[in-house]
Every structure is written in structure tokens, then in C-alpha cells.
Amino acid sequence: MLYPAPTLGPADDQVLGEIDGLRDALRHQIQTTSPKRTDGLRKFLTADAVAASNSIEGFKVSTIDVQDLMTGERDVEVSDENREETLAYQRMMTYIQTLHDAEDFSYSKGLLNALHWMLQGHRHTVRKPAGQWRRGPVYVTDARDPSIAAYTAPGAEGVPALMNELIGWLNAADGAHPLVRAAMAHLHLVSIHPWADGNGRMSRSLQTLMIAREGVLAPEFSSVEAWLGRPGNTWEYYRELSDRGATYLPDQDVSSWIRFNLTAYHQQAQTVQGRLDRSGRVWGALAEFTESTGLDERVVSALHDVAMAGRVRRSRYEQAEGLSLQQAQRDLRDLTTAQVLEPVGRTRARYYRAGSRFPQSALDIAGTPMTLRNPYTS
Structure with missing residues (x-):
């Protein structure tokens, strides 16, 4: 038995409508922004999701x-x-991102276990097999005392039937909003805990895949993993899961889980929108700087990385601009000579950060924090 999807209340419907509006606006903005700028944001968001999860x-x-x-x-x-x-x-x-528009797509035991092998294959052992349902019990231990089981997953003998039920549910349309279904899929999978290890990341990845398959936004913009990885949100995430009980009890109201996820969707959309806006303003300030100083406009991408991320490496700049090794090295050497950049480290480990003549206006824009609003309380 799986958790029944809760009935949404008026407040939930309003928040869901706001999320749809935010995501539609973001899609339009991405489509009308130069690929050079959005490519950098895509890579950042993918890296941020990986780091956070x-x-x-x-x-x-x-x-x-x-x-x-x-x-x-x-x-x-x-x-x-x-x-x-x-x-x-x-x-x-990366593989999940390629599946967002795959034709004849369906969820299956083979797909989920293949994804698990990609994640855990390097840790495969007889005791903890990767790409296969677990063969024994699994527990989530209390962070403060590993001798206490905060959650005991269903017995291994029941996993195949539960996963068959989940796969059938994933492939069936029930009329629920795709974002609600994605949140429920996350809860179903993390509660079944079908593998010996990696269940949390697999559950978050399944949610990301389902949102990406919805097709409103490119996969890189669809994940809420970065939001879940913020310390305060991670604590709330664990609390929401612990509120489901110490054992698998699917016959219960999970409305608070849905509200938690709707808040995540809403605030992540706000975050991506804010970063895209800030990135555009930084790019504009750097374009003015390079024009006024006679620098080649292609160096803006390197300077943009420094302003937004704190540093740039030669390989990143080379790939972003499609340059040869010699061209990239020459540009960075010239920027160093002009004291716009400052090298740190030697040879292959070298990276570049802002030098004494880096435009302060760009750093000020990049460093200005944004305020997120809670859609349920604002």
C-alpha cells in the first residue's frame, strides 16, 4: 500500500498557482536570454543540486x-x-537530464536500478548490492545516537511488491498536479527504502526526473535539491520525514509533506529567478567595464565567473568561449597583468580571483543577497 495523495486546500491551490506562474515567467526569461549566459546558469544549478543532495x-x-x-x-x-x-x-x-524529453519513456524496475547503479556502483558489495533491491533490513539511525533507529523500513520480503505498486503508480495518470505527484513519488520511494544505501539521493532524483518530464522548465531548472540542502531546510526535511512515524505507516494524512514541498518549489523558483536577474546585471556591468577599458568582450564570461562564484579556472573559461589553450592562457595572463585578476596556486591547480582593479560594481551586485518569501505566510 502507498500513501494516499491528500486533498489540497484553498491555500495549497493558491500557492500551486503562484508556482505555475513563477515557472512560466522563468521559462520565458530563459528563452529570451542569450545561451552563453543561461549555459553558465545551467551548469551552476546542476552543480548546486549535486553538492546539496x-x-x-x-x-x-x-x-x-x-x-x-x-x-x-x-x-x-x-x-x-x-x-x-x-x-x-x-x-x-546528467542521464536524468537527458530523459526529460525521451520518447516512449516509462518507469520500470530496470530504470530505477540502473540509476541506482550509476549512483552506488562504486560501492557495490555482496552485503550492500548496487542496482538491486536490498536483501535485508535497513534502518535510518538517529543523528544524535546511532544505536537508535529513527526509522525502520518495510521488510526486504515486501520490497518487490511495494516497488511494483510504485512503478505502476508512476506510469499511471491520476489527474493530480505533476508537482504534487513528484513530491508523493519522493515520499513513496524514501519510505520504502528499497536499496541498502543511497535511498535519499535516489528519492530526490526521482522527484527531479518527474518534474523534468513535466516539460515546463529544462531539467537543470527543475530540481529542488539545492533548496533541500540548505541547513535549515535540511532540518525541516528530516522533521517532515520523521513525522511519518518510526515504521512504514502509509495509511495517514501527508498534507504537511505536500505543503513542505510546495514551499520548496516556490522558494527555489524565487532563488533561480533572483540568480538569473543578478547574473544579468553583473554581466551588464562587466560588459561596460570591458568596453571602457578596451578588453575583448569574450573575457566577460571569465570575469562573470569570478564575480558570481569567486573564481575561474583556465579550463572553464576555455570551454565557455571555445578557445584554444593558448588563447585562454593569453587572456588570463593579460587580465593578471592589468591587475583585474589575481592568480592563486601554481600550474594545473591554478585559479584566478578578483584583483585590485576588478570592477567593484560587479562584485557589489553579485554579493547583494535576496530575500525569499514563504508563500504560506506572506
Whole structure:
């Protein structure tokens, strides 16, 4: 038995309508913004989702380091374990993004287990098999005392039937809003806990896939994983899950879970909109700066990375502008000579940050925080 979807109240319907409006406006803005700028935002959002979802499970890698790892940088100061987890999650996320418009798509045991292998294959053991339903019990332990089970998942013998029911539900249309269905899918999967490990990230990824399949926004703009990874939101996330009980009790009202997810959708849309607006203003300030100083306009993308993320590496700039190694090196050397950028580190590990003559106006715009509103209380 799966959790029954709750009936939405008037406040929920209003928030859902606002979310639809925000996402439609964001889609229009993305379509009318230059690909060079939106490509950078897509990569940032993917890296942010990977960093956040992994951080919930204790793998701490900053978004900027994830971006560097995604571009193939090897000299990133992260542990081997964190590197492996980051790249595994990024590979799975990349595949999920390609499925957003796949024809003849359907959910299946094979698809879910293949995604799990991408995520956990590097940890495969007989005791904790990757890409297969678990063969024994699994517990979520209390963060304060690992000897206490905060949640005990259904017995392994019941997992195949529960997953068959879930897959049937995923492939059936029930008339519910796609965002509500995606939130319910997350809850169903994380409660069944069908694998020995990786259940939280798989559940969040399934939610991302379902939102992406909806087709309103490109997959990179669809995930709420970055929102869930913020410390206060992570605590609320755990609280919502713990409120479901210490064992699998699907015959209950899960309205608060839906409200939690609608808040996540709403605030993540606000966040992406704010970052896109701020990115555009930073780009404009940097374009004015390069024009007034006689710099080639292509260096704006490198300066934009520095303003928005704090640093740029030669490989990122080279890929963003389609330059040769020599061209990228020459541009960054010229910017260093002009004291617009300042190099940090040596040889392959080198990156560049703002120098003494970097335009302060761009840094001020990039550093201005935005305010998020709670759609249920504002």
C-alpha cells in the first residue's frame, strides 16, 4: 500500500498557482536570454543540486568545486571519497537530464536500478548490492545516537511488491498536479527504502526526473535539491520525514509533506529567478567595464565567473568561449597583468580571483543577497 495523495486546500491551490506562474515567467526569461549566459546558469544549478543532495548524506563538496570536477579538473582539493560521490551523482544527474524529453519513456524496475547503479556502483558489495533491491533490513539511525533507529523500513520480503505498486503508480495518470505527484513519488520511494544505501539521493532524483518530464522548465531548472540542502531546510526535511512515524505507516494524512514541498518549489523558483536577474546585471556591468577599458568582450564570461562564484579556472573559461589553450592562457595572463585578476596556486591547480582593479560594481551586485518569501505566510 502507498500513501494516499491528500486533498489540497484553498491555500495549497493558491500557492500551486503562484508556482505555475513563477515557472512560466522563468521559462520565458530563459528563452529570451542569450545561451552563453543561461549555459553558465545551467551548469551552476546542476552543480548546486549535486553538492546539496550529497551534503545531506554527509559528503561535503562546495558548489564551485563540483563545477570544477564537472569540467574535468583533477587538481581540486577534495577527498577521494567526496570526489567519487560527486562524480557518480553528477553522472546520474546528467542521464536524468537527458530523459526529460525521451520518447516512449516509462518507469520500470530496470530504470530505477540502473540509476541506482550509476549512483552506488562504486560501492557495490555482496552485503550492500548496487542496482538491486536490498536483501535485508535497513534502518535510518538517529543523528544524535546511532544505536537508535529513527526509522525502520518495510521488510526486504515486501520490497518487490511495494516497488511494483510504485512503478505502476508512476506510469499511471491520476489527474493530480505533476508537482504534487513528484513530491508523493519522493515520499513513496524514501519510505520504502528499497536499496541498502543511497535511498535519499535516489528519492530526490526521482522527484527531479518527474518534474523534468513535466516539460515546463529544462531539467537543470527543475530540481529542488539545492533548496533541500540548505541547513535549515535540511532540518525541516528530516522533521517532515520523521513525522511519518518510526515504521512504514502509509495509511495517514501527508498534507504537511505536500505543503513542505510546495514551499520548496516556490522558494527555489524565487532563488533561480533572483540568480538569473543578478547574473544579468553583473554581466551588464562587466560588459561596460570591458568596453571602457578596451578588453575583448569574450573575457566577460571569465570575469562573470569570478564575480558570481569567486573564481575561474583556465579550463572553464576555455570551454565557455571555445578557445584554444593558448588563447585562454593569453587572456588570463593579460587580465593578471592589468591587475583585474589575481592568480592563486601554481600550474594545473591554478585559479584566478578578483584583483585590485576588478570592477567593484560587479562584485557589489553579485554579493547583494535576496530575500525569499514563504508563500504560506506572506
